Amino acid sequence: MPQSYQVMRLTKEKRKQLADLLNHKDVVHRIISDVALLDLYLGIGISMYFSNSDEKRRLVLHELAIERLSFSQKLSIFSKIPYEKNYKSLECIPAMRRLSRLRNHIAHRHYTVGFEKIFRDTDCLRLLVDYPLVYKNEFMKTKLQLWRILDTKEFTRYVAIKNA
Numbered sequence: 001m002p003q004s005y006q007v008m009r010l011t012k013e014k015r016k017q018l019a020d021l022l023n024h025k026d027v028v029h030r031i032i033s034d035v036a037l038l039d040l041y042l043g044i045g046i047s048m049y050f051s052n053s054d055e056k057r058r059l060v061l062h063e064l065a066i067e068r069l070s071f072s073q074k075l076s077i078f079s080k081i082p083y084e085k086n087y088k089s090l091e092c093i094p095a096m097r098r099l100s101r102l103r104n105h106i107a108h109r110h111y112t113v114g115f116e117k118i119f120r121d122t123d124c125l126r127l128l129v130d131y132p133l134v135y136k137n138e139f140m141k142t143k144l145q146l147w148r149i150l151d152t153k154e155f156t157r158y159v160a161i162k163n164a
Contacts, residue, residue, distance in 0.1 A: 092145035
């Protein structure tokens with residue numbers, strides 16, 4: 001049976017367990033802070049990509065423009081960068097969208113209003129059903145893939161010139 005089909009057919013007891021899980025402050029804090037970390041990395045990466053070799057310009061760009069963008073806007077810019085190769089680590093982009101949706105459900109407390117919004121979002125539920133195992137694996141994999149992308153020529157070519 002496919003994973004998404006299993007998740008959509010949650011029992012009342014499993015729904016209650018998930019609701020209780022989402023009412024733990026440590027779980028809420030973990031998910032929100034993890035996505036905030038990805039947000040920070042995305043911002044730094046975009047600043048590196050668009051600021052060439054000038055570190056001062058990179059800082060100004062980051063402070064005046066990039067920091068003011070939402071996570072969704074940063075992710076949109078990041079996904080439109082023309083990469084020289086089709087890196088396998090670009091799989092982190094849809095994963096970051098899933099984590100962002102989960103974070104939004106939690107931050108806006110969609111799970112407290114009848115729980116229906118979060119229970120309809122199968123991708124988010126997949127991350128929570130075996131919490132923390134599935135969630136932690138997805139987050140760590142996404143973070144590693146993002147680091148790998150930020151270490152490619154597209155982001156480091158000008159930094160490497162300065163350090164050479």
